[in-house]
Amino acid sequence: MRMFRNDYSEGAAPQILKALIDTNEEQCVGYTEGDPHCEHARELIREACQQPDAMVEFCLGGTSANVIGVTGMLRDWEGVICTKDGHINVHETGAIAATGRTVLPTQDTDGFLSPEEAEKVFRFQTSTGRHMTLPKVVYITDTTEIGGVWTRDRFDAIVDWAHGHGLKVFLDGARLASALTSPANDLTLPYIASRVEAFYLGGTKNGMLFGEAMVIMDDELRESFPFLQKERGGLMAKGRLLGVQFEAAFTPDAQTGEAPYWTLARGANDCALALRDGLVALGFEPYGCSDSNQQFFTVTPEQQEAFESASGCETFYALDDGRKVIRFVCSWATGRADVDELLALAKTLS
Structure with a gap:
Protein backbone atom coordinates (compact mmCIF):
# COMPACT_ATOMS: atom_id res chain seq x y z
CA MET A 1 0.00 0.00 0.00
CA THR A 251 5.50 27.93 -15.82
CA PRO A 252 1.94 27.38 -17.16
CA ASP A 253 1.32 24.07 -18.89
CA ALA A 254 1.07 24.47 -22.66
CA GLN A 255 -2.18 22.51 -22.85
CA THR A 256 -4.08 23.42 -19.68
CA GLY A 257 -2.67 26.90 -19.08
CA GLU A 258 -2.33 26.12 -15.38
CA ALA A 259 1.02 26.08 -13.59
CA PRO A 260 1.99 22.65 -12.20
CA TYR A 261 2.25 24.21 -8.75
CA TRP A 262 -1.54 24.40 -8.60
CA THR A 263 -2.29 21.23 -10.58
CA LEU A 264 -0.20 19.07 -8.26
CA ALA A 265 -1.85 20.48 -5.14
CA ARG A 266 -5.35 20.11 -6.55
CA GLY A 267 -4.70 16.44 -7.30
CA ALA A 268 -3.56 15.81 -3.73
CA ASN A 269 -6.64 17.60 -2.38
CA ASP A 270 -8.99 15.61 -4.60
CA CYS A 271 -7.58 12.33 -3.30
CA ALA A 272 -7.68 13.51 0.32
CA LEU A 273 -11.30 14.63 0.08
CA ALA A 274 -12.29 11.35 -1.59
CA LEU A 275 -10.59 9.55 1.29
CA ARG A 276 -12.39 11.72 3.83
CA ASP A 277 -15.79 11.10 2.26
CA GLY A 278 -15.13 7.37 2.06
CA LEU A 279 -14.06 7.11 5.69
CA VAL A 280 -17.07 9.14 6.87
CA ALA A 281 -19.37 6.87 4.85
CA LEU A 282 -17.85 3.91 6.71
CA GLY A 283 -18.67 5.52 10.04
CA PHE A 284 -15.26 6.96 11.01
CA GLU A 285 -15.28 10.25 12.92
CA PRO A 286 -13.35 13.24 11.50
CA TYR A 287 -11.28 15.31 13.91
CA GLY A 288 -11.73 18.98 13.16
CA CYS A 289 -12.73 20.18 9.73
CA SER A 290 -10.10 19.78 7.01
CA ASP A 291 -10.71 20.57 3.36
CA SER A 292 -7.08 20.09 2.37
CA ASN A 293 -4.63 17.28 1.66
CA GLN A 294 -4.36 16.42 5.37
CA GLN A 295 -7.20 14.45 6.94
CA PHE A 296 -7.56 13.74 10.66
CA PHE A 297 -9.74 11.03 12.22
CA THR A 298 -10.53 9.80 15.72
CA VAL A 299 -10.12 6.03 16.05
CA THR A 300 -9.73 3.33 18.66
CA PRO A 301 -6.22 2.16 19.63
CA GLU A 302 -6.80 -1.06 17.70
CA GLN A 303 -7.84 0.83 14.56
CA GLN A 304 -4.89 3.20 14.99
CA GLU A 305 -2.44 0.33 15.12
CA ALA A 306 -3.91 -1.31 12.02
CA PHE A 307 -4.01 1.91 10.00
CA GLU A 308 -0.51 2.91 11.00
CA SER A 309 0.95 -0.50 10.21
CA ALA A 310 -0.64 -0.61 6.75
CA SER A 311 -0.52 3.00 5.59
CA GLY A 312 2.14 4.74 7.68
CA CYS A 313 -0.33 7.32 8.98
CA GLU A 314 0.86 9.29 12.01
CA THR A 315 -0.75 9.53 15.42
CA PHE A 316 -1.15 13.18 16.37
CA TYR A 317 -3.07 13.19 19.65
CA ALA A 318 -4.15 10.83 22.40
CA LEU A 319 -7.57 11.82 23.73
CA ASP A 320 -8.65 11.57 27.35
CA ASP A 321 -11.06 8.72 26.57
CA GLY A 322 -8.22 6.59 25.18
CA ARG A 323 -8.96 7.13 21.51
CA LYS A 324 -6.30 8.34 19.09
CA VAL A 325 -6.28 11.09 16.47
CA ILE A 326 -4.49 9.92 13.33
CA ARG A 327 -3.51 11.85 10.22
CA PHE A 328 -3.66 10.71 6.59
CA VAL A 329 -1.81 12.88 4.05
CA CYS A 330 -2.12 12.76 0.26
CA SER A 331 0.64 14.03 -2.04
CA TRP A 332 1.05 14.84 -5.71
CA ALA A 333 1.82 11.13 -6.24
CA THR A 334 -1.33 9.77 -4.57
CA GLY A 335 -3.89 8.28 -6.95
CA ARG A 336 -7.52 7.25 -6.60
CA ALA A 337 -6.47 3.60 -6.70
CA ASP A 338 -4.35 4.26 -3.59
CA VAL A 339 -7.35 5.82 -1.87
CA ASP A 340 -9.56 2.87 -2.81
CA GLU A 341 -7.01 0.43 -1.38
CA LEU A 342 -6.94 2.29 1.92
CA LEU A 343 -10.74 2.45 2.05
CA ALA A 344 -10.89 -1.30 1.46
CA LEU A 345 -8.75 -1.76 4.55
CA ALA A 346 -10.87 0.73 6.49
CA LYS A 347 -13.98 -1.26 5.67
CA THR A 348 -12.54 -4.24 7.51
CA LEU A 349 -11.91 -2.06 10.58
CA SER A 350 -15.20 -0.16 10.77
Missing part, protein backbone atom coordinates in the same frame (compact mmCIF):
# COMPACT_ATOMS: atom_id res chain seq x y z
CA ARG A 2 1.21 3.53 -0.77
CA MET A 3 2.06 5.39 2.41
CA PHE A 4 -0.22 8.21 3.60
CA ARG A 5 2.31 9.46 6.17
CA ASN A 6 3.15 12.85 4.64
CA ASP A 7 3.38 14.81 1.38
CA TYR A 8 7.15 14.68 0.96
CA SER A 9 7.94 10.95 1.10
CA GLU A 10 8.35 10.75 -2.68
CA GLY A 11 11.01 12.51 -4.72
CA ALA A 12 9.87 15.10 -7.24
CA ALA A 13 6.91 15.36 -9.58
CA PRO A 14 7.82 14.35 -13.16
CA GLN A 15 7.82 17.87 -14.60
CA ILE A 16 10.04 19.11 -11.77
CA LEU A 17 12.44 16.21 -12.09
CA LYS A 18 12.62 16.65 -15.87
CA ALA A 19 13.59 20.30 -15.46
CA LEU A 20 16.40 19.32 -13.10
CA ILE A 21 17.67 16.66 -15.49
CA ASP A 22 17.44 18.94 -18.54
CA THR A 23 19.55 21.62 -16.81
CA ASN A 24 21.89 19.26 -14.99
CA GLU A 25 25.05 20.08 -16.94
CA GLU A 26 24.52 23.83 -17.08
CA GLN A 27 27.08 25.98 -15.30
CA CYS A 28 25.54 28.74 -13.23
CA VAL A 29 26.71 31.20 -10.63
CA GLY A 30 25.95 30.10 -7.08
CA TYR A 31 23.81 31.08 -4.13
CA THR A 32 20.70 32.04 -6.25
CA GLU A 33 22.53 35.26 -7.10
CA GLY A 34 21.81 36.05 -10.70
CA ASP A 35 21.53 32.66 -12.39
CA PRO A 36 18.87 32.67 -15.15
CA HIS A 37 16.65 30.05 -13.52
CA CYS A 38 16.34 31.82 -10.19
CA GLU A 39 15.76 35.14 -11.93
CA HIS A 40 13.03 33.68 -14.15
CA ALA A 41 11.42 31.93 -11.19
CA ARG A 42 11.38 35.23 -9.31
CA GLU A 43 9.65 36.91 -12.25
CA LEU A 44 7.03 34.15 -12.46
CA ILE A 45 6.31 34.32 -8.74
CA ARG A 46 6.04 38.11 -8.72
CA GLU A 47 3.61 37.85 -11.63
CA ALA A 48 1.53 35.20 -9.86
CA CYS A 49 1.43 37.39 -6.73
CA GLN A 50 0.82 40.59 -8.69
CA GLN A 51 3.63 42.16 -6.67
CA PRO A 52 6.18 43.46 -9.20
CA ASP A 53 8.34 45.01 -6.48
CA ALA A 54 8.36 42.07 -4.08
CA MET A 55 11.65 40.55 -3.02
CA VAL A 56 11.65 36.81 -3.81
CA GLU A 57 14.25 34.57 -2.19
CA PHE A 58 14.64 30.80 -1.92
CA CYS A 59 15.00 28.74 1.27
CA LEU A 60 15.95 25.11 1.77
CA GLY A 61 12.93 24.13 3.87
CA GLY A 62 10.13 25.30 6.12
CA THR A 63 12.04 25.62 9.37
CA SER A 64 14.72 27.70 7.70
CA ALA A 65 12.08 29.91 6.07
CA ASN A 66 10.21 30.38 9.35
CA VAL A 67 13.28 31.19 11.41
CA ILE A 68 14.75 33.65 8.92
CA GLY A 69 11.40 35.20 8.01
CA VAL A 70 10.10 35.67 11.53
CA THR A 71 13.32 36.71 13.27
CA GLY A 72 14.22 39.01 10.41
CA MET A 73 11.35 41.24 11.51
CA LEU A 74 12.13 41.12 15.25
CA ARG A 75 14.49 43.03 17.48
CA ASP A 76 16.02 41.48 20.62
CA TRP A 77 13.16 42.46 22.91
CA GLU A 78 10.31 41.56 20.53
CA GLY A 79 8.30 38.37 20.06
CA VAL A 80 5.91 36.58 17.72
CA ILE A 81 2.29 35.66 18.46
CA CYS A 82 0.99 32.32 17.18
CA THR A 83 -1.42 29.55 18.15
CA LYS A 84 -0.24 27.09 20.76
CA ASP A 85 -0.11 24.36 18.09
CA GLY A 86 1.74 26.62 15.64
CA HIS A 87 4.65 24.99 13.88
CA ILE A 88 7.18 27.45 15.30
CA ASN A 89 5.92 26.66 18.81
CA VAL A 90 5.72 22.86 18.59
CA HIS A 91 7.53 21.21 15.70
CA GLU A 92 10.74 23.16 15.18
CA THR A 93 12.78 22.20 18.23
CA GLY A 94 12.80 25.71 19.65
CA ALA A 95 14.42 27.16 16.53
CA ILE A 96 12.95 30.62 17.12
CA ALA A 97 13.88 30.56 20.80
CA ALA A 98 17.41 29.44 19.90
CA THR A 99 17.94 32.80 18.17
CA GLY A 100 17.07 34.63 21.38
CA ARG A 101 13.59 35.60 20.21
CA THR A 102 10.36 34.71 22.03
CA VAL A 103 7.29 32.81 20.82
CA LEU A 104 4.06 34.03 22.43
CA PRO A 105 1.34 31.35 22.04
CA THR A 106 -2.39 31.96 22.34
CA GLN A 107 -4.96 29.48 23.65
CA ASP A 108 -6.66 28.93 20.28
CA THR A 109 -7.49 25.23 19.86
CA ASP A 110 -8.70 24.93 16.24
CA GLY A 111 -5.47 25.87 14.46
CA PHE A 112 -6.68 29.36 13.54
CA LEU A 113 -5.22 32.42 15.27
CA SER A 114 -8.15 34.52 16.46
CA PRO A 115 -8.13 38.28 17.19
CA GLU A 116 -9.75 37.59 20.56
CA GLU A 117 -6.98 35.29 21.80
CA ALA A 118 -4.26 37.40 20.18
CA GLU A 119 -5.64 40.42 22.01
CA LYS A 120 -5.31 38.62 25.37
CA VAL A 121 -1.65 37.88 24.69
CA PHE A 122 -1.00 41.41 23.48
CA ARG A 123 -2.60 43.02 26.53
CA PHE A 124 -0.70 40.79 28.93
CA GLN A 125 2.64 41.31 27.21
CA THR A 126 2.24 45.09 27.15
CA SER A 127 0.88 45.41 30.69
CA THR A 128 4.16 46.17 32.45
CA GLY A 129 6.13 48.18 29.91
CA ARG A 130 9.74 47.21 29.34
CA HIS A 131 9.61 44.24 31.74
CA MET A 132 7.99 41.90 29.19
CA THR A 133 8.63 40.83 25.60
CA LEU A 134 6.89 43.18 23.20
CA PRO A 135 4.74 41.53 20.49
CA LYS A 136 5.82 42.59 17.01
CA VAL A 137 4.90 39.82 14.53
CA VAL A 138 1.85 37.60 14.05
CA TYR A 139 2.49 34.11 12.61
CA ILE A 140 -0.25 32.14 10.84
CA THR A 141 -0.24 29.03 8.65
CA ASP A 142 -2.43 28.18 5.66
CA THR A 143 -3.32 25.37 5.83
CA THR A 144 -3.37 25.15 9.62
CA GLU A 145 -1.66 22.42 11.62
CA ILE A 146 -4.86 20.35 11.49
CA GLY A 147 -5.68 21.00 7.84
CA GLY A 148 -7.95 24.01 8.17
CA VAL A 149 -8.25 26.46 5.27
CA TRP A 150 -8.38 30.18 5.98
CA THR A 151 -11.38 32.08 4.55
CA ARG A 152 -11.14 35.70 3.56
CA ASP A 153 -13.28 36.87 6.48
CA ARG A 154 -11.14 35.04 9.00
CA PHE A 155 -7.91 36.12 7.31
CA ASP A 156 -8.95 39.76 7.15
CA ALA A 157 -9.97 39.71 10.80
CA ILE A 158 -6.53 38.67 12.07
CA VAL A 159 -4.62 40.85 9.60
CA ASP A 160 -6.77 43.86 10.49
CA TRP A 161 -6.22 43.17 14.18
CA ALA A 162 -2.46 42.86 13.72
CA HIS A 163 -2.07 45.99 11.63
CA GLY A 164 -4.37 47.87 14.00
CA HIS A 165 -1.90 47.09 16.78
CA GLY A 166 1.17 47.96 14.74
CA LEU A 167 2.17 44.30 14.24
CA LYS A 168 3.47 42.61 11.09
CA VAL A 169 2.02 39.42 9.62
CA PHE A 170 4.07 36.42 8.49
CA LEU A 171 2.29 33.57 6.73
CA ASP A 172 3.81 30.08 6.75
CA GLY A 173 2.88 28.70 3.33
CA ALA A 174 4.38 25.22 3.54
CA ARG A 175 1.00 23.92 2.32
CA LEU A 176 -0.33 27.14 0.80
CA ALA A 177 -0.84 25.43 -2.58
CA SER A 178 -3.20 22.95 -0.92
CA ALA A 179 -5.08 25.78 0.79
CA LEU A 180 -5.52 27.89 -2.34
CA THR A 181 -6.77 24.95 -4.43
CA SER A 182 -9.17 23.71 -1.74
CA PRO A 183 -12.93 23.92 -2.43
CA ALA A 184 -13.25 25.70 0.93
CA ASN A 185 -10.91 28.51 -0.13
CA ASP A 186 -12.02 32.00 -1.13
CA LEU A 187 -8.62 33.70 -0.93
CA THR A 188 -6.27 34.39 -3.82
CA LEU A 189 -2.51 34.54 -3.92
CA PRO A 190 -2.49 38.22 -4.99
CA TYR A 191 -4.84 39.11 -2.14
CA ILE A 192 -2.65 37.41 0.45
CA ALA A 193 0.42 39.13 -0.99
CA SER A 194 -1.31 42.50 -0.79
CA ARG A 195 -2.04 42.17 2.91
CA VAL A 196 0.86 40.45 4.69
CA GLU A 197 4.44 41.60 5.19
CA ALA A 198 5.94 38.28 4.11
CA PHE A 199 4.99 34.70 3.30
CA TYR A 200 6.39 31.71 1.51
CA LEU A 201 5.26 29.28 -1.17
CA GLY A 202 6.05 25.75 -0.07
CA GLY A 203 7.78 23.45 -2.52
CA THR A 204 8.94 20.60 -0.28
CA LYS A 205 5.34 19.54 0.36
CA ASN A 206 4.13 20.17 -3.18
CA GLY A 207 6.09 18.09 -5.64
CA MET A 208 9.63 19.46 -5.31
CA LEU A 209 12.71 17.71 -3.98
CA PHE A 210 13.12 20.59 -1.52
CA GLY A 211 12.72 24.33 -1.30
CA GLU A 212 10.43 27.21 -0.35
CA ALA A 213 10.06 30.59 -2.07
CA MET A 214 9.89 33.57 0.28
CA VAL A 215 7.93 36.60 -0.91
CA ILE A 216 8.87 39.74 1.02
CA MET A 217 7.13 43.10 1.04
CA ASP A 218 8.51 44.31 4.39
CA ASP A 219 11.48 46.70 4.19
CA GLU A 220 13.04 45.47 7.44
CA LEU A 221 13.03 41.84 6.27
CA ARG A 222 14.33 42.85 2.84
CA GLU A 223 17.40 44.26 4.55
CA SER A 224 17.99 41.46 7.06
CA PHE A 225 17.11 38.40 4.97
CA PRO A 226 20.34 38.00 2.94
CA PHE A 227 22.54 38.22 6.01
CA LEU A 228 20.39 36.02 8.26
CA GLN A 229 20.12 33.39 5.55
CA LYS A 230 23.90 33.07 5.39
CA GLU A 231 24.44 33.37 9.14
CA ARG A 232 21.89 30.66 9.95
CA GLY A 233 23.04 28.10 7.42
CA GLY A 234 20.18 28.56 4.98
CA LEU A 235 22.08 29.71 1.90
CA MET A 236 22.60 26.96 -0.69
CA ALA A 237 25.71 27.07 -2.88
CA LYS A 238 23.96 25.23 -5.71
CA GLY A 239 21.14 27.74 -5.55
CA ARG A 240 20.08 27.24 -9.13
CA LEU A 241 18.53 23.90 -8.08
CA LEU A 242 15.94 25.90 -6.19
CA GLY A 243 15.35 28.24 -9.10
CA VAL A 244 14.96 25.41 -11.62
CA GLN A 245 12.27 23.76 -9.52
CA PHE A 246 10.21 26.88 -8.94
CA GLU A 247 10.66 27.91 -12.56
CA ALA A 248 9.16 24.60 -13.67
CA ALA A 249 6.42 24.74 -11.04
CA PHE A 250 5.21 28.22 -12.03
